[in-house]
Amino acid sequence: MHDLFWRMAEALGEVCVEQFNRITSSMAALCATIVLAIRPRSWTPPVRQVFARQVLFSAVDAIPAALRFAAAVGILLIVQATMWVDMVGVASEVIAPMLWRLIVREIAPLLACLVVIGRSGIAISTELGAMRAGGEVEVLDSQGIDPMTYLVMPRVLAVMLSVFCLAVVIAVTMTVTGYVVGSLMDAIRTSWSGFFLEISHNFDIEDLVFFASKTLIAGGFAGVICCLEGIGVKGAMTDVPRATSRAGIRALTAVFAVSATLSILFYDRFLIFKFG
Amino acid sequence: MIMNRQSPGDTQSSPPVLELDQVSFRRRGETSIHMDRFSASVRAGQLIKLGLMRRHDPRDLVSLLIGLHHPHAGTIRYRGRDWLGLNYSRHFRMRSRIGRVFAGSAWVQSLTVRDNIRLAMSHHGVDKTQIKAQLNEWVERLSGSRVPEVRHALRNRPSFVEPSVLQICQFIRAFIHQPKLLIFERPLRYLVDEAQSNLVAAIEDLRSGGTSVLWFTGDGADPEVSFQGAVSHWTLTNDTLCGDDHFREGDSHNQHGGTIA
Numbered sequence: 001m002h003d004l005f006w007r008m009a010e011a012l013g014e015v016c017v018e019q020f021n022r023i024t025s026s027m028a029a030l031c032a033t034i035v036l037a038i039r040p041r042s043w044t045p046p047v048r049q050v051f052a053r054q055v056l057f058s059a060v061d062a063i064p065a066a067l068r069f070a071a072a073v074g075i076l077l078i079v080q081a082t083m084w085v086d087m088v089g090v091a092s093e094v095i096a097p098m099l100w101r102l103i104v105r106e107i108a109p110l111l112a113c114l115v116v117i118g119r120s121g122i123a124i125s126t127e128l129g130a131m132r133a134g135g136e137v138e139v140l141d142s143q144g145i146d147p148m149t150y151l152v153m154p155r156v157l158a159v160m161l162s163v164f165c166l167a168v169v170i171a172v173t174m175t176v177t178g179y180v181v182g183s184l185m186d187a188i189r190t191s192w193s194g195f196f197l198e199i200s201h202n203f204d205i206e207d208l209v210f211f212a213s214k215t216l217i218a219g220g221f222a223g224v225i226c227c228l229e230g231i232g233v234k235g236a237m238t239d240v241p242r243a244t245s246r247a248g249i250r251a252l253t254a255v256f257a258v259s260a261t262l263s264i265l266f267y268d269r270f271l272i273f274k275f276g
Numbered sequence: 277m278i279m280n281r282q283s284p285g286d287t288q289s290s291p292p293v294l295e296l297d298q299v300s301f302r303r304r305g306e307t308s309i310h311m312d313r314f315s316a317s318v319r320a321g322q323l324i325k326l327g328l329m330r331r332h333d334p335r336d337l338v339s340l341l342i343g344l345h346h347p348h349a350g351t352i353r354y355r356g357r358d359w360l361g362l363n364y365s366r367h368f369r370m371r372s373r374i375g376r377v378f379a380g381s382a383w384v385q386s387l388t389v390r391d392n393i394r395l396a397m398s399h400h401g402v403d404k405t406q407i408k409a410q411l412n413e414w415v416e417r418l419s420g421s422r423v424p425e426v427r428h429a430l431r432n433r434p435s436f437v438e439p440s441v442l443q444i445c446q447f448i449r450a451f452i453h454q455p456k457l458l459i460f461e462r463p464l465r466y467l468v469d470e471a472q473s474n475l476v477a478a479i480e481d482l483r484s485g486g487t488s489v490l491w492f493t494g495d496g497a498d499p500e501v502s503f504q505g506a507v508s509h510w511t512l513t514n515d516t517l518c519g520d521d522h523f524r525e526g527d528s529h530n531q532h533g534g535t536i537a
Contacts, residue, residue: 142376
């Protein structure tokens with residue numbers, strides 16, 4: 001019994017150490033990416049090309065998907081909001097600020113991360129995994145090209161930028177969809193300008209800071225995890241699918257964890273309890 | 277094959293480009309080449325041949341020489357500087373002047389052959405027009421009668437290019453950046469006879485300018501070429517490049533451990 005306890009403790013300890021190592025290596029890679037990005041000499045023409053292509057793929061090409069998801073979630077939100085307004089008995093003017101805060105603070109950044117991870121994060125880890133297994137990373141290294149500068153840094157930055165831009169697109173789409181559906185359902189009885197004015201009154205600088213930091217940090221973690229999982233593939237091409245699925249799950253976990261942590265840190269609240 | 281077997285005395289006084297001091301290295305793969313306290317130096321303008329068995333894959337060994345793997349013991353210095361420490365920028369700069377022709381996977385598959393060739397130069401800050409001029413020059417020089425095929429290949433991705441043309445493109449990539457050290461892994465495998473004389477002439481030219489050459493060749497299965505300049509040899513014993521202790525019985529080996537033919 002005593003022996004079993006220590007074996008369980010050892011296994012638990014190993015899991016904890018492994019998780020800690022994974023988190024610290026992701027944070028280290030994110031810091032290295034930022035350090036590389038602020039050095040002008042890192043931005044050679046090939047690196048700029050990789051960055052531009054990744055932004056095109058992760059942000060521009062993802063706009064139609066982001067619009068579809070945002071419209072659908074916007075409708076879901078307004079339906080739920082109307083139900084709760086009727087049930088609780090508050091005025092419909094409460095909907096606009098409530099919707100806006102919910103969208104800007106939580107839903108738009110999360111949805112943007114999901115779109116980018118599902119569309120680009122998995123593709124990045126597949127591409128880098130195939131490059132590593134096929135010896136292409138060694139080819140780059142042999143020519144004096146730093147894989148961190150050429151492969152990882154532009155992709156992570158592109159993912160961060162894409163999450164931020166798509167979150168803006170998603171927030172605007174959800175708000176517009178919410179207004180249109182809400183008006184049709186007679187849940188919102190103000191004009192568009194009134195609705196917009198209501199939103200702008202409820203928009204403070206704190207929300208902007210929170211929105212930017214949440215999208216950039218969560219996007220950064222998602223990008224780094226997908227890149228590291230891909231480039232960490234050892235052995236044959238058959239290891240790539242496993243690494244890819246692992247990358248997706250770990251990136252999603254990181255995004256939710258970062259979102260929750262930032263929400264607690266920024267708004268000093270956890271559910272209905274206030275700290276301090 | 278007729279090989280000039282004169283002693284490489286004309287390169288003995290030139291500075292060492294690559295120095296190996298008591299290097300031990302072992303990989304698990306059955307095709308790998310190992311090192312056991314191997315010491316040698318490759319001087320400017322020197323050409324060293326290492327004869328391989330058909331099963332050997334020199335990739336790991338070459339990666340060791342250019343600092344991508346670390347030896348278990350000993351030191352490797354390239355142009356007087358080792359591959360140790362955390363100053364990776366220095367390592368990448370050092371590697372930028374090494375031309376490598378791979379035996380296996382040699383290309384970034386998502387780029388065209390032209391972009392592959394230009395990638396390293398562009399990354400290391402060489403001007404676009406200079407790259408273009410150099411590329412044209414080397415295409416003309418190495419392709420012989422196959423210039424149109426090579427030019428066409430430059431526009432395609434590597435997986436769509438015929439291997440003998442792709443091999444010429446590998447040589448162009450290795451030569452284009454005025455390398456101080458050239459490393460060839462089974463270079464003649466896909467090369468048609470016609471292109472060999474162009475290759476040899478280009479190598480001789482670079483050697484006269486101070487470029488060192490390491491030539492990993494086959495056991496007779498690969499074709500052979502003759503060089504005008506002196507050629508030194510490293511010899512494998514049981515898949516291993518061994519130090520002086522293992523060569524006491526050998527008939528001729530240089531002071532650094534590698535044998536000279």
